[in-house]
Amino acid sequence: MCLAVPARVVALDGSVAVLESRGAIVRADASLVALNVGDYVLVQAGLVTQVLDPREAEDQLRLLANVFPESAP
Numbered sequence: 600m601c602l603a604v605p606a607r608v609v610a611l612d613g614s615v616a617v618l619e620s621r622g623a624i625v626r627a628d629a630s631l632v633a634l635n636v637g638d639y640v641l642v643q644a645g646l647v648t649q650v651l652d653p654r655e656a657e658d659q660l661r662l663l664a665n666v667f668p669e670s671a672p
Contacts, residue, residue: 603643605656608634616647
């Protein structure tokens with residue numbers, strides 16, 4: 600099972616979006632949705648599946664942080 604993760608679009612390169620989520624930078628196929636830099640999206644298995652409302656994305660990121668806290672160095 601895959602978990603769809605919220606991320607913020609930091610750059611676009613054709614149909615590929617560069618995304619930031621919880622400090623990690625990833626690239627994902629964005630050919631299914633129209634995006635702008637700064638948008639929040641759901642990404643699953645390397646594919647952007649949905650554009651999110653910013654408040655909804657922030658809520659989901661807070662929930663993820665509670666469930667999967669970052670490790671201390």
